[in-house]
Amino acid sequence: MHQLIRAHPLGLLVSAGSGGPVANPIPFVLHAEDATLGKLECHLARANPQWRDLQTATECLVVFQGPQAYVTPSWYPAKREHGKVVPTWNYVIAQARGLPTVIEDRAWLRRHLAELVDHNEAPFDEPWRMTDAPQEYVAAQMKGIVGVSIELTELRGKWKLSQNRSVADQQGTALGLLERGGGHAEVGDMLADRLEAGGCPVRH
Helix, strand or coil: CHHHHHHCCEEEEEEEECCEEEEEEEECEEECCCCCCCEEEEEEECCCCHHHHHHHCCCEEEEEEEEEEEECHHHCHHHHHCCCCCCEEEEEEEEEEEEEEEECCHHHHHHHHHHHHHHHHCCCCCCCCHHHCCHHHHHHHHCCEEEEEEEEEEEEEEEECCCCCCHHHHHHHHHHHHHHCHHHHHHHHHHHHHHHHCCCCCCC
16 A cells, blocks of 8 residues: 555545545655555645645545546457456545645755656656756745645555455456556556466466
C-alpha cells in the first residue's frame, strides 16, 4: 500500500465540517520510515475552506486510486465454454484514515514543498528545483497555502485483479488488457506478474 501511494500520490482528501462532507484531490508525500502506518503530508490553498474543517476534525480519509480498467467477459475462455459470464472492473485502491493537523510554519512548508517537488521531478532528465525560481516569488506563493500532516491510524487496500476467475480466464484478461494498452496495460501487467509468479505464463 505504501508503494501504491508513492506511485499514485494524488489522493482524494475527504473530511466533514459544518457544511457537510468535502473532498479534494491533493498530492501527498508519504513518510513511513519506522514501524508505524506512516504519516501523510500535503498542502491546501488558503482559499480552500477544507483546511479550516481539518483544524477541528478528529479524523479524515484519503483515498488513493491506483490503476483500473473495465474487463469484458469476451476475454474469458469460459464465455465460449458455457456463456455464464458478466463484465466487471479490476482496480487497485488504498484508503488511509488518520488524525489531521494544520500547519502554518514556514520552515515546515518549505521542507514539505521541496520533498514534494523532488519526488515528482525525479523522473525528468533536468529536474526542476525550488531554488530555480526567485526566492521572493516562492515566498510570496507560500503565503497562499497551509500545510496538513495526517498521522495514519488505519490503512486498508484492495487489489481486485480477477482473483475470482479461473486461471484460464485470468490469463485471457491479462492478455486482453495488455493488448488494449494505455492505462489498461498497467492493470494487465499487475495481473500478469501475479500469475507468472505462481507459475502461470501470460506473456509470450
